[in-house]
Amino acid sequence: MTATRVLVLNSGSSSLKYQLLDMADRSRLAVGLVERIGEESGRIRHTLVHGPQGRERARETTGPVPDHRAALEAVAGELARDGMGLDSPELAAVGHRVVHGGKRFTEPTLIDTAVVDEIERLSPVAPLHNPANLIGIRTAQKLRPDLPHVAVFDTAFHSTIPEAAARYAIDVETADRHRVRRYGFHGTSHAYVSRAAAKLVGKDPSEAHVIVLHLGNGASASAVRGGRCVETSMGLTPLEGLVMGTRSGDLDPAVVFHLMRVGGMSADEIDDLLNKRSGLVGLCGDNDMREIRRRVDAGDEAAALAFDIYVHRLRKYIGAYYAVLGRVDVVAFTAGVGENSAPVRAAALAGLEGLGLAVDERLNAAPGDGPRVVSPPHMPVAVAVVPTDEELEIAAETYELVAGVRQRL
Numbered sequence: 001m002t003a004t005r006v007l008v009l010n011s012g013s014s015s016l017k018y019q020l021l022d023m024a025d026r027s028r029l030a031v032g033l034v035e036r037i038g039e040e041s042g043r044i045r046h047t048l049v050h051g052p053q054g055r056e057r058a059r060e061t062t063g064p065v066p067d068h069r070a071a072l073e074a075v076a077g078e079l080a081r082d083g084m085g086l087d088s089p090e091l092a093a094v095g096h097r098v099v100h101g102g103k104r105f106t107e108p109t110l111i112d113t114a115v116v117d118e119i120e121r122l123s124p125v126a127p128l129h130n131p132a133n134l135i136g137i138r139t140a141q142k143l144r145p146d147l148p149h150v151a152v153f154d155t156a157f158h159s160t161i162p163e164a165a166a167r168y169a170i171d172v173e174t175a176d177r178h179r180v181r182r183y184g185f186h187g188t189s190h191a192y193v194s195r196a197a198a199k200l201v202g203k204d205p206s207e208a209h210v211i212v213l214h215l216g217n218g219a220s221a222s223a224v225r226g227g228r229c230v231e232t233s234m235g236l237t238p239l240e241g242l243v244m245g246t247r248s249g250d251l252d253p254a255v256v257f258h259l260m261r262v263g264g265m266s267a268d269e270i271d272d273l274l275n276k277r278s279g280l281v282g283l284c285g286d287n288d289m290r291e292i293r294r295r296v297d298a299g300d301e302a303a304a305l306a307f308d309i310y311v312h313r314l315r316k317y318i319g320a321y322y323a324v325l326g327r328v329d330v331v332a333f334t335a336g337v338g339e340n341s342a343p344v345r346a347a348a349l350a351g352l353e354g355l356g357l358a359v360d361e362r363l364n365a366a367p368g369d370g371p372r373v374v375s376p377p378h379m380p381v382a383v384a385v386v387p388t389d390e391e392l393e394i395a396a397e398t399y400e401l402v403a404g405v406r407q408r409l
């Protein structure tokens with residue numbers, strides 16, 4: 001029997017997303033999410049995709065999940081209950097999302113101790129992500145030391161960004177000594193969505209100019225020319241760029257010195273402020289766009305201002321990336337907010353008909369869960385909603401590395 005299954009682990013700061021896929025036909029066998037890791041009560045939602053009678057069957061378990069190691073052990077238990085445990089001989093590899101790969105990792109990489117050390121060395125520049133990714137790697141390696149474990153890096157797709165966009169305008173020697181440059185994140189999503197968006201509008205990805213707006217809890221934009229990323233909004237860390245759920249995105253760097261000198265805050269306090277208590281949550285107390293829209297509709301002023309600030313930043317990036325690309329074939333919205341919030345898409349593009357950009361009110365508001373065009377047919381630039389699939393992309397890249405079979409769409 002050839003082993004064709006890949007388990008994908010996507011460890012976030014307080015969550016663990018996972019999927020078990022069969023790469024013989026790219027089918028999904030099980031998907032799940034462990035939430036509120038480290039909090040008083042955690043939750044595991046596990047869905048067996050091909051349950052009895054071919055139907056989906058979901059189970060939910062609540063209880064404390066103290067850390068990422070316990071989370072992964074719980075996931076292994078759930079999979080074992082469905083007869084697909086980590087001991088299965090059908091498992092070919094484990095694919096791990098790793099957020100920061102620095103300059104060294106520009107391709108999916110087989111994990112050995114040197115790779116683990118390098119991911120650890122990069123933890124200070126992805127403090128919410130790399131440490132969690134590492135626990136996932138170490139725990140999974142303990143459970144299946146015989147399997148290939150592959151790291152797929154968020155930063156990899158952005159390694160093609162030209163120096164003019166990747167460098168900050170600071171003293172070159174200092175920047176190089178401390179490896180300060182723009183790396184970019186959410187790369188597997190930008191890669192997958194830019195290709196899918198090009199195909200959706202009948203273009204060959206190698207010729208298409210695409211702007212991807214990945215709007216989840218973390219959010220980033222990218223400009224992709226002919227399948228290669230040429231610009232992205234996140235930088236040295238996943239803090240730069242768009243307004244996010246809890247992160248500020250762009251600000252004058254002097255804000256930091258001001259808060260230190262005048263506000264008496266320490267570097268760690270400011271780090272915490274900008275990463276965890278800013279963005280939508282800092283502006284109005286909520287980071288969920290559904291709740292913010294509910295409050296806006298009820299006349300809440302703080303929520304309305306937070307929404308406007310979020311959308312204003314997004315419009316600036318769309319305009320900037322239009323200029324970077326020169327011409328645009330498709331603007332693709334993806335991730336939790338991008339896929340689900342019609343008001344964000346409409347507000348971000350309102351009044352941009354002069355750039356060839358508009359959404360069709362009816363198409364934009366219509367529910368749907370597949371890739372779809374939401375601009376009027378006569379407009380020169382297509383606007384699309386393209387659900388991202390970071391786990392499928394990670395599985396495909398992992399399988400390609402271990403089995404030598406190309407499975408990316």
Ligand SMILES: Nc1ncnc2c1ncn2[C@@H]1O[C@H](COP(=O)(O)OP(=O)(O)O)[C@@H](O)[C@H]1O
Nearest residue numbers: 215216217218287288289290335336337340341
């Ligand atoms: N139906 C919806 N309408 C508007 N926003 C939504 C909806 N569903 C999810 N979201 C937004 O998507 C966010 C989560 O996006 P997601 O891509 O899953 O983020 P992450 O991977 O960073 O956890 C939520 O915080 C919420 O703001």
Ligand SMILES: CC(=O)OP(=O)(O)O
Nearest residue numbers: 185186216217218238
């Ligand atoms: C890099 C990053 O911001 O990831 P996430 O959106 O999963 O937090």
Ligand SMILES: [Mg+2]
Nearest residue numbers: 216217218335
């Ligand atoms: Mg995400």
